[in-house]
Amino acid sequence: MESQALLVLLLFVLVLSIFLGFELINKVPSTLHTPLMSGANAISGITIVGALLASGGEGTFSSILVGTFAVFFASINVVGGYLVTNRMLKMFKKK
Amino acid sequence: MIVFFQSSIFVNLAYIFASILFIFGLKMLSSPETAQRGNLVSASGMLIAILVTLAQNEIIAYEYLLVALIGGLIVGVSAASLVKMTSMPELVALFNGFGGIASLLVGVAEFINPSSSTLIQIIAISFTVLIGGITFSGSLVAFGKLSEIISGKPLILFGQRFVLSALLLFALLLVFELIVSTGLFNISSQTILFILIGVTLVLGVLLTAPIGGADMPVVIALLNSYSGLAASSAGFVINNNVLIVAGALVGASGLILTNIMCKAMNRSLSNVLFGGFGAATSSSEGGGQIQGEVKPISAEDAYLILEAANSVLVVPGYGMAVSQAQHVVRELGELLEDNGCEVKYAIHPVAGRMPGHMNVLLAEANVSYDVLAEPDDVNPLMDTVDVCIVIGANDVVNPDARENEGSPIYGMPVIEVDRAKTVFILKRSMAVGFAGIDNPLFLKENSRMLFGDAKESISTLVSEFKT
8 A cells, every 4th residue: 555655656746747847848949959958868867876776785696786787877878968968068159 | 963864864855956956957958048057057966866875874885886887987978078079969879878778777676686576666667678778779779870880771671560569569568477477478577577678679779770860850859758768767666756857857858859850840750750751752753853954153153152142041951060061161151241241040950960960060160059040030031141051951951841742841841041042052962861852952043052072162162251
C-alpha cells in the first residue's frame, strides 16, 4: 500500500514537471535552439545521481561494476554538456 | 553536524533546491541576455545534486565511483573544449547517447542488485532500459551520420516498418514477462533483461537509420527528449524526485523543439520518422518540366552588383558549415555595411543539421544575434531586398514549396529568396539538396549561380571590396 502511495506521488511530480517544462520553454528564439538543446542534454545527465548510488552503494560486484560505468557515461554527459553549452553561449553577443 | 548533512531530510531538501535551479536555469536559457547565466545556474544545481549524493550515508565505497567520475571529467572536458563549432551536431548527439546509456545502466544495476525490487521498480527498470537503449543506439547512428562515418542517406531496409513493429511488440512482450513472470520463455529474468537490452539497441538503429541528413534536426531534438524521459524513468527506479523533475523538463523541451522542427518542414513527426524522405522521390514528379537555363556569374560581376546594393540578405545553409565560410561571410557583411548597405541574415529553422546550427556558426564568427532573422520576418519585406546571397542552402529556399503542388516539399515554409531583385546562389555544383529534389530557383530569371567553394567565392568578393 505504501509503495502505491509513493507511485502516485511520483507520477504526480512527473505530470506537473512535464507541464512546467512545456510552459518554461514555449517561446525560445531560434537563435538559442542549439544551446537550449545541449543545456537540456546536460540536465538529463542528472541520472548520475542514480549512477553514484549504484556504484558506491551496497550491491554485488556486478551491480557495482555496472553502476561505475553508468557514473562514467553520465559524468561525460554532465561535464561535457555544460562546458560545451557555456562555450557556445559565450559567443552569442549583441553589438 | 555531519549526521545532519547525511540525513534524508537534508538530502531531499537539497534535491528540491537543485530542481529549482534547473527550472530557473532552463527559463533563463530561453533569452539571449540571460542564457549564459542560466546555464551556470543549472550547472550549480547539478553540482549540488552530485555533492549531496556523495555525502549520503548510502554510499559506502568511493574507489570505483571516484575513478569513473574523474575519467568522465577528463573525457568530458577535453571533448567539450577541443571540438570545432562545425562539429557541434555530432558532439551533441554523442553526449545525448551517453546520457541514454547511463540511464540504462542505472536500471540494470538496480535490477541485478540482490536487494529485492518492488513491482513498480521492475516496471520502471523495463521502461528505463527500453528508452535508454533506443536513445543510446539511435544517438550513435545519428553521430555516425553527422560525422559522415556512415552515409547520411536514408537507409530503407526491405519491410522496415514490419520489422520495426515486430521488434517493438517483442520488446513489450519481454517487458510484460519481466513484470508478471508467467514463465513463458522458461529463462531467468536476468536473461530476459539482457535480451530486452539487445532488442532496444536494434530498435534505436532501425528508427534512426532511415532518416536522411536534412531531417537530422528533428531526430536530434527527439533523441534529446528521449534522454530526458530515460532519466525521468530512472527516477522511478530509485524513487528519486530530482531525476523525475529534471528528466521531465528535458523531455518536454526536446518535444517542443521536435515540434518546431516538424512545423518548419510542414511534416508530421511520423512522416519524418517513417517517411524515408528523399529516398523514393528522385524521379521528377508531374507538375511540368522546369524551364529556363542556368546563368553563371563571376565573382567580379557579383561584386559590381553588391557594390551598388542597398540591402542584402544572406541565407546560409549546411553548405556554409561544410566550407567553414562563416568568418568570411561576416567579413563580407561588415564591408557591405561600411558601404552603406543594410545586411541581414535569414535563417530557416531546419537549415543545417541540428536546431539552431547556423546561429551557432554565425555567433562563432562574431555576427551580432540581432541581425539574424527568421523566415516570417524577412519574407514580407523580400520585394525590397536588392540581393539575396544563398550560401549552401537549397531545400529551404526552393520555390517549389509554394508553386509546385506535386513537389514533395510543397507547403513547407521557405525563405522566398526568388522574390528579391537578384539572387546569388553559391554552390559547388548543380547537385540536388539533401531532399534529393530539383530546385527551380536556379533557373529563375533573377538567379545567378556563383559556382565554386563558398569560402573561396566569398573571399574573392571580400578582396574585390578591399581593392
